[in-house]
Amino acid sequence: MDPVRDVLIIGGGIAGLSLASELAARRGSGAGIVLAEAEPQLSLHTSGRSAEQLIPSYGPAPVRELTGATVARLLDPRPAPSRPLAWPSRMVLVGSEARLRAEAAPGMRALSRAELVELCPELACSPADAVEAGRLDDTSVRTDAAALVAWHRDRAATAGARLLTGAPVTAAERDGDVWHVAAGVHRLRARQVVVAAGAWADEVAALFGAAPLGLRPLRRTAALVRLAKPLAPDHPMVVAADRGWYYRRAGDGALVSPSEAVPSAPCDAQPVLEDVEDLLARLNTVTSLGATGIERAWTGLRTETPDGVPACGPDPAVPGLVWLAGQSGYGFQTSAAMADAAADVLLDGTVGSWCSPETAAALDPGRFRAGSGAA
Numbered sequence: 384m385d386p387v388r389d390v391l392i393i394g395g396g397i398a399g400l401s402l403a404s405e406l407a408a409r410r411g412s413g414a415g416i417v418l419a420e421a422e423p424q425l426s427l428h429t430s431g432r433s434a435e436q437l438i439p440s441y442g443p444a445p446v447r448e449l450t451g452a453t454v455a456r457l458l459d460p461r462p463a464p465s466r467p468l469a470w471p472s473r474m475v476l477v478g479s480e481a482r483l484r485a486e487a488a489p490g491m492r493a494l495s496r497a498e499l500v501e502l503c504p505e506l507a508c509s510p511a512d513a514v515e516a517g518r519l520d521d522t523s524v525r526t527d528a529a530a531l532v533a534w535h536r537d538r539a540a541t542a543g544a545r546l547l548t549g550a551p552v553t554a555a556e557r558d559g560d561v562w563h564v565a566a567g568v569h570r571l572r573a574r575q576v577v578v579a580a581g582a583w584a585d586e587v588a589a590l591f592g593a594a595p596l597g598l599r600p601l602r603r604t605a606a607l608v609r610l611a612k613p614l615a616p617d618h619p620m621v622v623a624a625d626r627g628w629y630y631r632r633a634g635d636g637a638l639v640s641p642s643e644a645v646p647s648a649p650c651d652a653q654p655v656l657e658d659v660e661d662l663l664a665r666l667n668t669v670t671s672l673g674a675t676g677i678e679r680a681w682t683g684l685r686t687e688t689p690d691g692v693p694a695c696g697p698d699p700a701v702p703g704l705v706w707l708a709g710q711s712g713y714g715f716q717t718s719a720a721m722a723d724a725a726a727d728v729l730l731d732g733t734v735g736s737w738c739s740p741e742t743a744a745a746l747d748p749g750r751f752r753a754g755s756g757a758a
């Protein structure tokens with residue numbers, strides 16, 4: 384019979400893997416840690432489908448704090464990876480002045496239209512009322528999602544954590560202070576269970592008797608397209624302030640997204656090609672990119688909590704159950720800090736003082752329960 388572990392993590396996306404890796408590093412051993420991933424490979428769902436950008440000015444205040452902490456860690460990872468996990472890559476928000484004032488975060492640099500066009504010459508042809516000006520985030524970085532996932536996987540596995548694939552969790556019961564969990568052919572036992580199951584987190588937590596947080600999976604598509612002329616290597620990511628589209632350089636072409644947020648059941652989401660074709664038509668009217676063909680398109684589910692801030696902490700009613708869910712469009716940019724917060728909760732019962740009390744409180748899953756005053 385499988386030994387009783389300290390922690391079972393459900394979900395092998397960036398959230399679950401970052402936590403397995405952080406916990407194993409902190410404890411100096413992964414011996415008491417097991418991760419169960421339903422699919423035959425890690426990071427197959429949303430974590431395999433992102434735009435790989437970490438933007439410290441993007442998202443509500445708690446997300447921005449967690450992003451700043453994550454960027455600092457990923458720019459200086461220990462142990463050093465064989466290829467970089469993150470590197471500087473600017474982002475510029477573009478649109479009308481009114482929209483920019485509403486969307487821009489503190490610390491962004493205001494650009495006039497002339498300055499913007501100097502930075503992004505392909506916007507010279509855009510209608511002046513649609514692209515009046517810009518706001519530049521110099522602190523934004525790119526990540527390599529595959530390299531980051533592999534680094535966490537290796538860091539956890541080398542320390543002795545057990546990473547199971549093809550292990551869907553389908554049933555759980557509690558005996559004393561130990562959870563007994565069916566995960567494919569495995570019968571696992573653990574004192575604490577972390578639900579890091581992305582779009583499926585509410586469903587998985589229900590197996591443990593927890594009430595749902597009200598998570599909403601939302602489809603978002605991205606595609607690699609060809610361009611008439613390649614963008615410069617230091618070209619910033621360009622994001623419409625009305626969140627209607629974004630693009631960034633990808634080799635000789637570009638990664639583009641219509642930024643849609645269409646409610647979906649938890650599933651293996653697939654792209655709707657018309658969405659990408661419509662986007663190319665729109666981009667080719669506001670830019671001179673000359674986006675001509677779709678090389679590859681993919682869709683993932685960004686899963687939001689009701690207030691848009693991720694949830695990390697103990698379930699208020701079910702002992703031994705911890706949430707790590709609702710990362711929305713911020714799952715990579717908050718990954719290291721969210722793993723830190725979850726590790727703090729598992730080891731010390733509360734998020735540590737590296738995080739502001741406001742952000743620690745904002746993450747509490749208990750805020751969605753009746754009587755919390757925040758639901």
Ligand SMILES: Cc1cc2nc3c(=O)[nH]c(=O)nc-3n(C[C@H](O)[C@H](O)[C@H](O)COP(=O)(O)OP(=O)(O)OC[C@H]3O[C@@H](n4cnc5c(N)ncnc54)[C@H](O)[C@@H]3O)c2cc1C
Pocket residue numbers: 393394395396397398399419420421422425426427428429430431432433434435436437550551552553579580581582583587602603604605640682683684685686708709710711712713714715716717
């Ligand atoms: C198009 C797009 C672009 C994005 N761009 C960015 C970006 O630039 N920057 C950024 O920070 N974020 C971005 N995101 C968001 C980011 O990708 C997500 O926030 C992040 O991947 C969520 O990670 P996760 O581990 O929570 O979920 P997932 O990667 O979905 O992992 C959850 C895992 O749980 C597993 N699971 C489910 N049920 C069970 C079960 N019963 N038993 C065992 N395992 C189970 C699933 O198989 C899955 O592998 C983007 C998302 C999309 C779709």
